[in-house]
Amino acid sequence: MIKEKIRSFLPASTMNNQIFKNLIIFTSIPIILISIYVCFYTYQKNKGEYLDAIGIRLNESKNLIDELLVKYIDKSSYMITNQKLIKNLQKNYGNDLEQMIYFFEDTDAMIGEPYYEDIRSPFIIHADNETLFDGKFIDKLTNIESNDFIEEAKKSPTTEIIWKSDLTVKDDQRYLTFYRNIVDFKTSIGILEVNIPYNIVALKMDMIGVPDRGLILSVNKDGDILHLNNQTQLEIPNLQSISQKDYFIVSSSLKDGNQIIVAIPKMEVNKKTFRTIMLVVGFFMIYIFVMLLASKTTAHRITGNLENFINKIKRNDQLLLNEELIQITGTDDVSIIKLKLKELVSRLNEIHKEMVTVKLEKSSLEIELLQSRINPHLLYNSLSVINWTALWNKDHKTVEIIDAMTKYYRIALSKGNSLISVASELEMIKEYVKINVIAHSVDYQLVLDIEEEILGFYTSKHLIQPVVENAILHGLNGKSENAIVTIKGYLALPDIVFEISDNGRGMGPESINDIMNLNFTASFGGYGIKNVIKRIQAYYGNNHGIAIESEVGKGTKVTIRIEALNEAELNERREFRTFDAS
Template sequence: MDIGGQAAVRTGLERRVRQNMVLITSIPLLLVVVAICFYIAYDTTKEFNRGLRDAAESSGQLIANQIETVYLKSDMVVQNRYLLQALQVEYDKDIEKMLPLYDNLELLIAEPLGSRDRSFFTVYPYNESIYEGSFIERYDRIRDLHIEQKLQEAGASGIYWAEALSVRKYRGDAKFLQFYREIRGYNGGLGILEANISFAQLVQIADNTALPEKASLLLADGGGTVQYARGGTFAAAVGSPFDGKGYRTSVRTLNPSLTIIAAVPETVVLQSILRMVALVVLIFVVALTIMLYVSGYSSRMALRILKQFLDTLKTDERFWTADKFAAEADDHEIAIIKNKFYMLLERMNRLHEERLKADRDRAKFELELLQARINPHLLYNSLSVIKWNAQWNKDRRTSQLIDYMSRYYRASLNKGNTIVTVAEELAMVEDYVRINETSYNCSYELIIAADSDVRGRRIFKHMLQPIVENAILHGLNGREGGGVIRISIAAREGRTVFTVVDNGSGIPPERREQLLNGQSHPASPGGYGMKNLLRRLQMYFGPEAELAIDSEPGQGTEVSIWIPDKELEEEE
C-alpha cells in the first residue's frame, strides 16, 4: 500500500474514532441537557404557581381577617339585648321615645369602629313605628330585594352576601361589600342588619401584597366582574368580566361577594423558561466545541500505536503465523489487542489442526464404512444357499440361525440408511441376541418394555446394539444359564430414556470411567463400540444427550441413555 493510501486510511480511522467519541459523550450530555430543560420548565412553572398561590393566599388571609372583624361586630349587634328589646317597642311616632334607641345604636355601632366608618351597619326594622335615623332605615327600602327569602335559602349560615358591590354616592361613590343578617328575638324576626365593608380598605391590603414578576392581583365581585386590578395588563379590565384565557392563575373565593385572583400571562412564564433554556443550550454548545477539539487530539494520540500495528498487518504477508505477533509484556490497550490477536492466531492454529485430524478420522471412518458395505445381494444369496442346504439335511437349528442372520443383516445394511425407528432397532437387537444364543449354545432371557408412543420415534441405527453386545460378550460371557437382559424405553419430561440392564459380572469403577470418557482402546473389551456410540450421540443429538453407567463387580450393569425430543430426518 502506498503512503497516500495509508494516510487516507489513517485519516478515515481517526475521523471515525473521533465521531464515535463525540457521539458516545454528546448523546448522554444531550440527554442531560434535555432533562435539565424539562426540569427548568417544571421548576419555573412551579415557582410561578407557588408565587401566585402565595399572593392569593396572603392577601386572601388579610382580607378575610378584615371581613371577620366586621362579621364579629355584626354578632354583637344582632345579639345585643337592648337592641332586641328596643325593636319590639311600639313608639307611636314619638320621636323623644326613640332618642334612646338612636343613642344606643350610636354607642353600639359607631364608637368601636370610629367616626369615619359610621355607616358600616344599617338596621332595617320590621317595626313600622320606628322612624329613620342614625343607622336605621325603613324596611321598605330593601323589601323588593327579598332579603328574608334569601336568608332562608342561605340555611345554617344565616348570612346573605350581595353579589355586586354597593356604591354609596353620598360617600364619594365609595364601594362596599354587603352582607345581611336577620335580627331575631324570642318571638321571631325583628329586622334585617346590613353590614357594609369598605372596599377601599380591602384594596389597601391588596396593594401591599407581594407578586411574582409581571403578575397581577385582581379582586372580582360575585358576578365575576373585576373591581380592582394591580400590575400587568388588567388595568383596562376593571368593570369587565374576568377572562383567564392565556393566563396562569391562582383563585381564592372568600365569599359569594369577593374572589381574589392572582394571574400571570403564559407568555411571561414561557419567556422565563426560554431564557434559562437558552443559557443551558449555550453551555452545551461550548462544551460540545471543547469536546470536538479534545476528541480529535485524543484520537490522534490513542491511534498512533494502533496505526503501527495495522501497518504491520497490511505490509507483512506472513502475519498469519503467530510467531510474527509475539505477546508483549506491556499493559496498555494496544498491547492487549496484540496479545489477544496472538492468542487468536494460536487458537486458529489449534482449530485448524483439529479440523485436519477430524477430516482424517472422517476419511478413515468412510473407508471403514465402505469396506463394511459388502454386496448385500451376495450375502443374502449365500445365506439362502446355506439355509436350503440346512433344510435339505433337516438341520432345523442352522436354518433358524440363518433366518436370524438374514433379518439382522437386512436391517443393518438397509441400503446404507443410518436412521431407523425404535421398533426396528428393537427387532435387530432381538435377532442379535438369538444369533448369540445359537453361537454360544446358551439361552438369554430378553425382556423388552417400550411405551407405545416411543416405538415410532426415529433414532440412529445400532444405538442399543453395542450396549447389548457388551452385556452378552463381557457381562454374561461364560454364564451357563440365567442370563437376563432388560430393555426399557419411556418418555420422561421432554426426553426419551433408554435403559439396558443385565445381571452379568459388572464393570470395575476404573473401567467404567474409561468407557464414559471415550478413552478405551478398540482392542479392549467393549471399548470401540462404546466410544463410537458416544460420538454418534453427540453428532445426532448434541450436548443434551447423556449416557450413564451404573455397575458394581458381580452385581450386573445398568446403562442409561437420555436423548432430547429431537426428531431425526429420515435419510433418502
C-alpha cells in the first residue's frame, strides 16, 4: 500500500520526475548532515555534563575520605615516633604492676579513643615485650595472627604504611586496616595496627549520590569489591561485570590505594539524547513534506511546457512528418529546445527523402542490369562453335581451355543462383586453376584435402574462388615451378572450416592488417577480399569470417570459417538478412 502511494507520487522516470528527485536529494543531504551533527553534538554534550557532574561529586567524596585517612595516618605517625611510648615498650616490667598501669594510662590518654568490647579498637599496639600484660590498646606481638601484611610491616621503615587489601571484620563490623613498624634505632619493637571504621568511609562514598539505575563501588588493588551501592537491580559479582559497553565509568584513587568507581548506565544518558533525536526527526519529516510539495511544483513549472510538447508529438505522428505543423512561440530555454528539435526533424525528413530516392535509383539500375545480362545459352553456344572449330583444326590446347571455360561458367552462372554446394564450388575452382595453367603456361598444382561429409553443405557462390585467385595472381606470381595451392576442408561443428594456403611470396603484418580492416584495395577475380568478408558477415554474422597467417618468402594461409548449413537453411538465412537490412 505504501509502495503504491510512493509510486503514484513518483511516477515513471520523466524529465519532470528526474528534476523533482534531484531537488529532493540535493535539498535533503544538507538537512540530513545537520541532523546527524545535532544528534551527535547533543549526545556528547549530555554525556559531558553527566560525567562532569559526577566527577565533581566524586572528587568531593574522595577528598573527605582522604581527610579521614590522613587523620588516622597523622595520629599513627605521632604515636610511633613518641619517645616515651618507645621507651615504655622496651621496659622489663617483671612483676612491677604499678609501672605497667602507669604505662597503660599514658597510652589511653595518648590514643584518646573510647574502648568497647564489641568494637575493634582504632589503635592497637602489638608489643614485642613478653613482660607486658594485655591491655585495652596493648597486645603482645605473639598473640596476633600472622599475615603477609604484618610480616611486610616488620621489615618496613617507620615512614611506610602497609595497607591490608581486604577488610578486617569483627562482630559484623568492617574496618580498613593498616600497619606501621615501631622502631628504636633500626630495631623493631612492635607493630601499630590502625583500624578505620569502614561504615564512615562508605557513608562519605555514598554522599556522591548514586546515579539513576547506576552504582557506586569501591575496589581494592586486587579488584575485589569492598563496598557496593547498587541501583541497577542487577547482580554485580565482580568488577568485570561492569562493562564499558553498557556503562560510562568514572573512577578516582584513594590514599589507601583503593578506588572509588561510579558507573553510569549509557541508557540513562541516551534517554536525553533520544528526546533530542525525536525532535530532529519530527522537524526533518516536516521539512521533507514541505520540500516534496515545493520540488513537485518547481519541477512542473520548469518542464511542464516541454512535456506537453513531447506528449503532443507522441499523440500525433504527423508532426514528425510535417515539421511545419510544429508551432513555437516564446524565447525561453524550452522554446529553444523545441526549435532545435524542429530543425532536427526537418533534417531527418530530408535524409529520409534522399534515402528513398537512392533506393528507387538502385532498384532501377538493378532492373537495367538484369535486362543487359549475357544470355547463358548464347555464351554456351558460342563456346561450342569455337570448340568444334578447334577440333576440326586439331587445336587440342584450345579445345582443352574451351572445355574448362564451359564447365567453369556453367557452374559460375548456374542459372542465376547465388548459392551452390561445397562440391560445386570446389569443382569450379578446379576448372579455374586449369584455365590459369593453360593461360600462364605455369604448372599450378591444386591439392584438395576435403572431408566428404562437408561436400553436401551449401555456401555462397565464389566464397573460396577469390582467395584461390588471389593466391595464383599475387602469391604465386612469378613462380615458374612448384607453385602449389592447397585447400583443406573439414567439419568443426557447428561450422565448416576451409584452409587455403600457398607457398608463394607471402606478405607482412601491415598488409594483413589492411586486409582485415577492409583498407586493402587489391581485387580478387572481380570480387576482392572486401566482398568475401562482407558476404560472410551478411550470411553468417560477426562470429564467422576469415583469418590470415603469412610470412614473407614462405607463403600465406587464409582460414575461412562458416556455418554448416544446407540449401534451405542458407536460403532462409539470406532472406532473413535481406529483410533485416531493409
